[in-house]
Amino acid sequence: MDKAFFIAKKELxxxxxxxxxxxxxxxxxxxxxxxxxxxxxxNQEASLRDVFRVMEFIFVFLAPLLTMRVFSEExxxxxxEFLMTAPVSNTAIVLGKYxxxxxxxxxxxxxxxxxYGLIEYFGSPDASATFTGYFGVWLEGAFxxxxxxxxxxxxxxxxxxxxxxxxxxxxxxxxxxLTKFFEGAAATFFQQxxxxxxxxxxxxxxxxIGDVTYYLSxxxxxxxxxxxxxxxxxx
Amino acid sequence: MITTKNISKNFGSFQxxxxxxxxxxxxxxxxxxxxxxxxxxxxxxILTSYLPASSGTVLIDGENIVENSLAIRQKIGxxxxxxxxxxxxxxKDYLKFAAEIKGIPASQRKVQLNRxxxxxxxxxxxxxxxxxxxxxxxxxxxxxxAIIHQPKILILDExxxxxxxVQNLQLRNLxxxxxxxxxxxxxxxxxxxxxxxAQRVLIIRAGKxxxxxxxxxxxxxxAGASTExxxxxxxxxxxxxxxDQSVTQFG
Numbered sequence: 001m002d003k004a005f006f007i008a009k010k011e012l013x014x015x016x017x018x019x020x021x022x023x024x025x026x027x028x029x030x031x032x033x034x035x036x037x038x039x040x041x042x043n044q045e046a047s048l049r050d051v052f053r054v055m056e057f058i059f060v061f062l063a064p065l066l067t068m069r070v071f072s073e074e075x076x077x078x079x080x081e082f083l084m085t086a087p088v089s090n091t092a093i094v095l096g097k098y099x100x101x102x103x104x105x106x107x108x109x110x111x112x113x114x115x116y117g118l119i120e121y122f123g124s125p126d127a128s129a130t131f132t133g134y135f136g137v138w139l140e141g142a143f144x145x146x147x148x149x150x151x152x153x154x155x156x157x158x159x160x161x162x163x164x165x166x167x168x169x170x171x172x173x174x175x176x177x178l179t180k181f182f183e184g185a186a187a188t189f190f191q192q193x194x195x196x197x198x199x200x201x202x203x204x205x206x207x208x209i210g211d212v213t214y215y216l217s218x219x220x221x222x223x224x225x226x227x228x229x230x231x232x233x234x235x
Numbered sequence: 236m237i238t239t240k241n242i243s244k245n246f247g248s249f250q251x252x253x254x255x256x257x258x259x260x261x262x263x264x265x266x267x268x269x270x271x272x273x274x275x276x277x278x279x280x281i282l283t284s285y286l287p288a289s290s291g292t293v294l295i296d297g298e299n300i301v302e303n304s305l306a307i308r309q310k311i312g313x314x315x316x317x318x319x320x321x322x323x324x325x326x327k328d329y330l331k332f333a334a335e336i337k338g339i340p341a342s343q344r345k346v347q348l349n350r351x352x353x354x355x356x357x358x359x360x361x362x363x364x365x366x367x368x369x370x371x372x373x374x375x376x377x378x379x380x381a382i383i384h385q386p387k388i389l390i391l392d393e394x395x396x397x398x399x400x401v402q403n404l405q406l407r408n409l410x411x412x413x414x415x416x417x418x419x420x421x422x423x424x425x426x427x428x429x430x431x432x433a434q435r436v437l438i439i440r441a442g443k444x445x446x447x448x449x450x451x452x453x454x455x456x457x458a459g460a461s462t463e464x465x466x467x468x469x470x471x472x473x474x475x476x477x478x479d480q481s482v483t484q485f486g
Contacts, residue, residue, distance in 0.1 A: 006335040010321075017323045082319030082380070085283040086336045087309040 003088045004096035011070070011100025021104065024065060029111055031058055036115050046123025048115055052133040052203040055112070056196070059141045060173050064165040066105065067148025068158045070097050071230065075156035084230070094149075094227045101145050109138055129205030136202025139215040140195055144169055146222035153229040236261045236418050237282065237388065242291035244277055244442075251277045252442045255291070259418060259435075261387075264410070266433035266450075267422040268473060274442040275422040276316055279392050282420070283313045295388070309338060312386035316393050318377025322366035326357055326376050329365060330383060337384035351379040354409060370397035378406070382413070389419045395428060407432055426470045430454075436469070438476060445476060 015021035035054040043050065074080040083093055119125045144165075151165035152158075176194035179187045191197060198211040237259040244252040252274045259265055267275045280286040282293060284300045284307065293300045295307045321329055330351065334344040352358055355375040360368060365376065374397050381389060391410075395403050410419060410432055423429060429436060429450070436453055438446035446453065454469065467475070
């Protein structure tokens with residue numbers, strides 16, 4: 001698995017070699033800062049609960065931008081042939097790339113830890129709820145990234161990859177709004193696959209096995225499909 | 236060393252390779268010749284386990300490439316038709332990454348990197364970004380990644396495209412220097428190059444091998460010649476073998 005580590009390292013470095021990483025970081029952090037101020041000013045409460053909800057919403061848009069190039073670019077430039085004829089297993093390629101994007105995403109999220117410092121200084125926030133909130137937001141981002149990774153492995157066109165992951169993520173994110181059009185099992189289905197519902201408990205400090213399982217199984221599902229899809233060399 | 240038995244490859248209804256069988260021994264330099272679209276690249280991709288064959292088996296050192304794919308890939312160095320380079324990396328970072336994923340032990344990486352930089356004459360550009368390099372440097376960087384892990388088998392898909400005559404000569408010398416230790420498969424359109432380095436020639440036409448012979452006996456046999464006494468160059472033999480196509484396409 002040390003090869004997965006080398007691939008992750010290369011993946012992470014490639015973000016910082018292009019301006020994309022800096023643009024995304026500055027953009028994301030600016031938006032977070034803006035909403036952090038608005039929310040704290042509006043709620044007058046030492047809690048990051050609503051900040052997490054905003055972060056979740058922003059990740060819906062950011063995750064496909066982070067992941068669209070991961071496999072598409074390699075397929076387009078022919079470097080996929082280099083990776084796949086090197087003595088590296090397909091699993092190591094997928095895990096390495098996923099880990100590379102996750103580390104970048106984690107850096108982005110950790111830049112917001114300063115918010116907790118601020119509310120801790122001026123108030124007395126619930127530390128454990130903040131912790132579980134970060135955990136939930138991170139899990140959700142990791143899930144979105146797994147979806148983007150999968151979409152990127154399907155095509156050599158980055159725009160198509162981004163659009164495909166937007167469609168899947170939008171469906172999961174907004175599916176809770178569809179429940180009102182359905183009844184019974186269908187309504188429960190849309191309720192259960194919605195990412196927002198599963199984050200709800202985590203941002204207020206409740207960790208349930210169901211929510212964590214939802215994210216982890218979603219991640220596993222996408223990673224396995226990615227692994228299967230890169231077997232198909234010509235797409 | 237490399238044995239293929241009845242390899243076929245279909246892309247949908249198009250049959251790219253039909254019943255390709257041959258054997259290549261250790262230390263041989265073999266030239267794959269054929270027109271564009273004859274199946275050279277497909278065959279090379281199957282040998283490097285990038286593409287699976289639709290049917291048939293490939294054995295390398297007696298091991299099946301489907302079953303022992305990772306171990307066999309370790310023995311192969313491959314330069315695809317367009318060099319697989321990460322354009323935003325520097326040459327040094329790229330070769331370092333190649334050394335890492337090809338499983339060279341950490342203590343050896345620097346030594347091997349310096350060796351290929353010297354052998355491929357990349358010393359002037361190691362810190363340059365690949366996107367800014369000329370085509371010849373890109374091609375040599377591609378060759379450098381193929382030989383960095385000292386593979387026993389080297390598969391080069393049109394390695395001389397984009398090189399100037401001097402670099403061409405250098406590359407031929409590099410290949411000649413490598414040959415004592417390695418089996419080399421090379422595909423090219425420039426037949427005079429094959430005449431200078433290869434010992435054996437496989438001519439592929441529309442997915443089938445139509446000639447599998449040592450270069451010497453092929454040149455002496457005068458295959459495709461109209462009169463038997465004629466001594467033909469490889470190029471003339473090649474054109475004669477594809478005579479009907481050159482007439483229908485360009486005549």
